[in-house]
Amino acid sequence: MRYCMKQMVMSFRRSLSARFVFLMVVCAGVFLVGSALFLMYQQSLVRSFEAAQQKLEQKEMLTRQLDRAFTQAFFDVRGYFAFGRPVFKESVFQQQETIDQLLKEMEPLASLPEDERFLRDARDFFIRYFEQLVPKAVEAFERGDRRDVALIAENGGTAAVQSFQKRVARYHDALIDQMKQEYVRFKQKQQYSQAAFIALIAILLVLLQRLLRLAARQIGRPLQQFAVAAEQFAKQGEGAEWPAFDEREDEIGKLSKAFKMMMESIHEKEGHLLAQNEELLAQQEELEAQQSELEQALAMAERREQELARRNALIKGMAQSLDKKEVLTSIIDHLCAIMKAERGIIVAMDGEQTYASFGLSAMSVQRFLQQLYNGLEHRLLETKRAFAVRRELPMFERGYHDRPLHSHDLFVPVLSPDDDIEAIIVLSRFGAAFTDEEAAEAEQLGKHISISLQKLTLYEEAEKDRRLTEEIFNHLHEGIQLVDLQGTNRLMNGRMKEWFGAADDGWDGMPYAKWKQQLCALAVDERTLGDFFDQAVFGSADQLSVMMYELKEKRVVMEVYAAPLYRGEAKFGTIFVHRDVTKQAEVDRMKSELVSTVSHELRTPLAGILGLAELLLNKPLAPERQRKYVNAIYQEAERLTALINDFLDVQRMEAGRQTYRWEPVDLVPIIEKIIDAEKMGTDIHTFSVLVETKRTMIRGDSERLRQLFANLVHNAVKYSPDGGAIEVRVYEQKGCLCVDVRDEGLGIPAEALPHIFEKFFRVDNSDRRRIGGTGLGLTIVKEIAKAHGGEVTVVSEEKKGSTFTVQFPLAPVPQEVN
Template sequence: MKRNKSLSKQFLLLMGTFFTLFLIGISSLVGYEHYLTDSFREKNNELEYKEMLVRNIDDSFNSAILQSRGYFAFGNEMMLEDALEQEEIILEYIASLEEMLADGEEQIFPMNLTDFHQVFFGSYLPEATRYYQEGEVENLQSLVYDQGASQEIADFRTYLKEQRLAVDEQIEDNFNLLTSKLNTSQWLFVSYLLFILLVLFYMTVTMFKKVGKPLNELAVTAQKIASGKLVSLPEWNNREDEIGTLSSSFSQMVRSLQANEEEVVAQNEELLAQQDELQAQQDELQNNLTVMEERKNELEARNKFILDLTDTLDKQELLVSVVINMGNVFQANRGVIVLLDHSKLHASFGLTDKAVAQFKSHLANGFVQRARETTQSYSIKRICTPEEKLYHENDMYAYDLVAPIFSTNNEMIACMFFSRYNADFTSSDIETCDALSKQVNIALGKLLAYEESEHDRLLYQDILNSIHEGAQLVNRSGNILQVNTNMCELFDCPSFKKMIQAPFEEWMEKMIEKVEKHENLILYMRNVLKGQTEEGQTITYEIVDQEKRKVMKVYSEEVYRNNQHFGFIFIHRDITKEYEVDEMKSEFVSTVSHELRTPLASVLGFTELMLNKVLSEDRQKKYLTTIYQEAKRLTALINDFLDVQRMEAGKQTYEKKFENIVPILEDVIETQKGSTKKHELTLVLHTQKTTIIGDKAKITQVFNNIINNAIKYSPDGGRIEISVLDSEEKLIVDVKDEGIGIPAEAQKQLFTKFYRVDNSDMRQIGGTGLGLAIVKEIMKGHEGDVELFSKVKEGTTFRLIFPLATHHDEVPNSLSPTSLKDRHVVIIEDDKNLATLMEMELQDSGFAVKHFSSAIHALKEVERKKPDAIVLDIMLEEGKMDGWGFLEKVKSKPNLADIPIIISSALEEKEKGIKLGVKDYLVKPYQTSKLVNTILQTLLEQNQRGEILVPSEE
């Protein structure tokens, strides 16, 4: 075959020609369109530049004309200067226009521009300017109207507009020309494309005739030969292409087939003879195959049995697998396996629950004992029971296989029983059973070992999970071996099971996402794994948490097993509270130092002045007032500390009575008014239901703290409104100020003790941060609540919510002076100064008072003459009777037990005093007026109960 006659070569040549023509046409068309586009762009740029020059010239002339007219109209020299400046600008534009325009008619336009420029700037404008400056208005009007200057300017402006329109028309004509040529080019491309398609169609038809026809004839000839017909071959052998080669090869193949046909017929007869022999061999192979199939099924059953032994970690599933698979191996009709431990766990098939229970209850019979003694499996032949015979009338036999299972220490741990009716168990079956029993033993042993290890693992995991700290056990490479749930919760990890075997980098990434300034933590843990940390070294870090701050401390310990170091345990302990307490302690020490030292400095300073200098009476009174106020401030501060301590210890008690809060609020407001002149304090009542059940002293403390807080945090003054209203059996007191407000982020912690807002304006105000914490606790003690509404720089509203008292009796607040005549009060106090102060206060109120520093002497006096009330200090003379002893003695005497006793002590043991029967418990320091009011209230209550006040007799 010649290469130049190859069909593939011809096809490639035709395709190459087609694509060459196609590419030539496309390239020509694209080149032509580029030429058109470039020509259009060049012409268009030129026209646009010309249009710009004409527009600029028009604008400059208009500007010069308008500016000159403005000059003549208003006399503004600046407008004249602007008009003259356009002269040079217009000349430059005209020069540029002359350069771009060709010779001929296009030069007429620049010449006209030049002429008008010379006339306007050389004649009209100078002459008109001269007339205007010399005041020759008539000559100026003559120049403009009579001599035709105005008309000439108007004609020139019209001429410029016509020139601009002409340029615009040239631009549009250029665009239309481009569009027309592009359309023509596209039609040429479509025509050329149709021509190329016709050429391709002609080439395809030619190739089909040259290739398809001979191939079709060869296919028809092949079908006829395949059907056994004798046909003449087509004459295509003279072709020198692939068709000729195919035709020649096809002819040789046909002749070879015809030559071999006779030989095939002879061989077929010989094969028929051999077929009979093969059939006999096939029958023999079929018998062998049946035997092999049975052996295969037996092996598959044994393999499945062994595989199932290792496929489960559940004991019950293992027993079910054992009894069913061994039943399949032995083709048993019934079977059961029972563990011989305390659980008696079992599995069976073919047996009822009753039969299994019966079997388990007779495990101690001779069959099991024999298997235990012989340590081998054995079979039993017996006559079937009536239940087993079913409808059979003749005797039938059943065969039982007893198979023991022994542990590695030769202890029988389970026993299996199988029954079948078709045949006895052979010695091969028994050997197989013994072998499989050993497999069961191994599987049970592994399962028991797994259960033990799993029990230990779960126990260790439960121990780890019960630890409040996060714990993780890692090997020396940093892979996690064990981790508790607290650790996973800290860092939002998946379940602890998914974290097992997690590499160091993986679990560190989860920690990095949650830890602020994680570099130190990573370095610490890497050093631990490298053994480069000192013993007992720890590190503290903070967890990023939107809700609250978390501070963690982590320490590590090396873990050994069998004296081999295999890893480390990291403990992450939450020390947020300790950390915050340390911060609060530091803040508290600083605050208390300031709050205590400031009033002490005033007290000491004014006291020193009064001791060392002779002062006028007014100045002494002023200094004493200052000392008194600072002492009250110290007292309030100390009382706040003691209140917090008492509340934290759960020792705070309340003497609740029916109280009308309006008088309480009025007293507090009156007191607070004395501490400010900038604020307007007003009380607004929206309800008549103003009675609650509460401790008057504590409620007064709440109102004092809240209103004082409103005064302090509105340093620029303003209105403070105290509103009282009721809602759904609740009494609400709103205290609203117009102060600096409280930031939203600080409001959640505002009622925390020692908390102070981190704000420079509020820092200047001062305070211990205890007032609102005490308010919160007191309101909780009264089954109420306190709420806060605040906006920065707009003010704050504190809402106090009390339960309303639905039934109460009004209690008068005072006794008549005549009822106090000769009332006898005993004071037992070893502090002479304080005792003198109390004695004077009580005497001024109309009481008869006796003072004793010794409880023993006082007891004798009380027994001699029964007083109306006793004021008792707890800490008296050391080594003698103290206040508690005196109290017990008095309460043990029937004739003295009803004397009201008011304890006056610095000890915080009010609960103990109330239990022993005291009437009230006043904690030093307190105002002596409070003692007087307490005694008055006590006597008042006696009077209301019908206890007539009778003066004591000697």
């Protein structure tokens, strides 16, 4: 190593060219290293900007989801208070869980004081609203105290909701502003880095200039001294003083030694020396000429370097974005710099006339677009070749100049591979005209621009196809999930995410064990569903496999089938399709209930009729006994007829074929007659009718209304096997006539309340199974109430009794005629 270094130092001392080559290599290395550092810094800027934007976008997305969840909760609470439907109440608590989960997801993203304040405000409002306001309001509503509900809303509930909605809107706007500021900072840093790169180029140019000056000192000055010494020698002869360069080991030192040897032999060969002197002068002139040529080549290299830098900036600007407007703006800005144009415009021939301009007013741009097919641009569309024109500027383009001015315009087409014009470029400058070489250069640049525009077009078409496929995929009624060979989740449509509460992008790339655990946790039979997933993903079955499972909280029955996916002969994944078959399962259940009910309820009276008829046919009986058996047969036949009528009534009502006789009906007499009839069948119940309004008339069918209240009162008696009070209350509320039928019987379990009005539904416990019935009575009540423009609701507590409330629109009060 030491020997190599010694040889290198000796080479530098002995050769001027080696020194200059080394210095040029150092300059080139500095340029390459600086360029590499510039590119690495640019990439680092882009990565940091993308990371910051991604975090802000995630905050903004979670804020929007939080806003939607709170808004849904507000509407569900109001819906529950307006209509009293339990499904709204359940939705409120589902939204509570969703909001709680969203707040937890936002906590790791809270990196600013504003984020922490917003999370703190959101959490405080969440606790206040869902743990204080909503429970109190729901409790007041469920005990019928609507005034208390209104007081809760007036005492800060509504104001708190509105204040929080404004707070969410302000925070969302702040996130949008942060995203914009982050983008502005990113652009500024890019500009600073570009300025630094330009400064690096300037420094290199200064170094090159210093190299030239060094070359002048190392070569030109010694040669000049040689010339002076030679001139003195020519005049003085031996008295001339020769410069001392003997200590130098390079070409100058060797030249000095050679000249000294020549001086020693000058007297012997004076003529030869004069000839050599002339030759030396000629060489000096040649060196000076070479130096001049080198300076010209260096200046040309500098111009070429600047042109390449601008070209690189043009290509880089086209590659940095996929937004057509941004790309066109970058193209026209860099193209004006390359062609030294003061103004320019580029218009994409994409049907929308997307454009970008440099140095042009909005009015000038609109005038150009309106005359796109009527002016010189039409010539460009026909010839598809670049051309330049010189024109006198009109008054509105002269500005404050009062003398005639001329502009040189260059029209350049951007041609596709099919020779179609993809864009039109017009460049203008007020100095020298565009040369043919510049026009050819612009056409050449147009080819690069065409490639960039084609890439943009392909990207836009691919993005449009992707969005269309995604829309179709997300609008399917089935939930679809695609996993790879390792079970990693690769694709999940919107319906699947909606059913299983998956975030928009939280499940993308989720490992098999994690998503399997989350899905199975929702099912009633977790183990069976997990075994199904294991067999479908890692098993050897190559055919379709199907299973059904039930979700815990939603009481939804799902059917999932799995099929392997092949690309050629190689399996690359598995697709799962989840279908909501709750309605199908409910139909199957209703069929089973129908068969069970019919077989039980119809068999009992038929068995009695057959048994009594057999006794009458085969045994001689006394007339009183015969009359008693015939009366029993008649009662069983009436019971059988009533059961069949219930089936037929439900069928007609659901099919819309039930007929009604509409007339003014007073409900109180109907209810009193039903109470009188029920009193005759029991001695362990007490009955009362409370009429709290004078307006007891509605428009309806009296026979069907009798059937409705008969079912309600009879159920109250039937499901109070230990006796108790049966109370019927008639009152007016919010423009409706309401009738409450309250008992002190068995009550209804909370989980059975949403299904109490379904056909054939019976509460599944021993106390109620001992009480007969078809499960059609409340269905008939609901259909009759619906046909009369009303509705029926129930409030019940197990082992404490139930209250059924029927609401009807009041009949208009007839006006008295004077």
